[in-house]
Amino acid sequence: MDRKTKRLLLLIASCSLTGVILGGTASWAESNLCLRADRVTSDCVTQDPIQKTIEGMSTGLVAGAGAALGVAWNLRHQD
Incomplete structure (x- = not known):
């Protein structure tokens, strides 16, 4: 593996x-x-906080990888 790939x-x-x-x-x-709000909605009560956290983590993973690829693409085309 060359240096740029690493x-x-x-x-x-x-x-x-x-x-x-x-x-x-x-x-x-x-x-x-959401659970500490004055008006707790049914979405707050029915959704599992662990599942919501995992969904946020997966969204962050995709967003982070997309941002890195976007930066790399931009730098590659500026040279």
Whole structure:
């Protein structure tokens, strides 16, 4: 593997990991705020906070990988 490929993989991995952490944290916080609201909706009560967190983490993974690929694509075409 050449140096550029290693850098690209490192960029994708780090952005994906950051996306997973931020997505999971945001979903967890949102579900906690939803349950502490003055008016608790049926969506708050019926949805599992763990499932909501996993959905946020998967969305963050895709968003992070997409952002890394977008940056790499942009840098490649600027040269």
